[in-house]
Amino acid sequence: QVQLVEAGGGLVQAGGSLRLSCVASGRTFSSDVVGWFRQAPGKEREFVAAITGSAYTLYADSVKGRFTISRDNAKNTVYLQMISLKPEDTAVYFCAVDRGPIFISHLKQDYEYWGQGTQVTVSS
Numbered sequence: 001q002v003q004l005v006e007a008g009g010g011l012v013q014a015g016g017s018l019r020l021s022c023v024a025s026g027r028t029f030s031s032d033v034v035g036w037f038r039q040a041p042g043k044e045r046e047f048v049a050a051i052t053g054s055a056y057t058l059y060a061d062s063v064k065g066r067f068t069i070s071r072d073n074a075k076n077t078v079y080l081q082m083i084s085l086k087p088e089d090t091a092v093y094f095c096a097v098d099r100g101p102i103f104i105s106h107l108k109q110d111y112e113y114w115g116q117g118t119q120v121t122v123s124s
Contacts, residue, residue, distance in 0.1 A: 002097050002113040009093060009118030011086055020080040020117045020118060022095030030073035033098035035111055036080045037122075038091035045094070047106035049080060058104050063089075085122045092117040 008020040022034065035050035049069040050058045057069050067082040078095060098105065099112035 002029060002032075004095050004097065004113055004115035004119040006093060006095050006115045007119045011121045011123065014085060014087055014120070014122055016085050017081070017083045018085065018120060020093055020095075020120070022078045022080075022115060024076045024078075024097065024103075025076070028073075029076060029097055033104050034069075034071065034078040035096045035098070035105070036093060037092060037096060037108065038089075038093045039117075040091040041075075042108050043107060046049060048093070048099055048107070050104050050106065051105050056115070058106060059105070064089060082120070084122075087122045089122045090120060090122050094121050104122075105109075 003025045005023050020024040031105050036048040037045050038048050039045040047060050051069045052070055066084045071078045094117045095115045096111035097113040102110050
């Protein structure tokens with residue numbers, strides 16, 4: 001069993017930055033794929049970014065060049081650095097760990113463990 005806790009959300013003006021963190025407990029997840037997803041009110045949960053144990057990364061087109069996913073396996077933590085934030089980035093952001101075995105995925109069904117989410121609000 002893996003428990004995930006997200007942190008770092010908040011209210012920021014358009015053009016601003018935030019860094020989200022996702023801390024895992026219950027097992028070492030250094031070899032797991034970890035993904036970030038987001039869900040805006042009334043919308044489906046959508047893929048944002050993912051990272052493999054070897055730090056291969058995948059991004060949604062909407063965030064490429066603005067968001068960076070990284071991990072610190074010593075701290076069992078994955079980060080999502082977000083810059084140049086836009087009002088359309090407003091959502092609850094969730095991290096998730098894959099159910100394996102996959103290389104990397106943007107699909108929700110490939111992820112088994114989910115955190116509770118952290119709210120990101122970008123004002124215009």
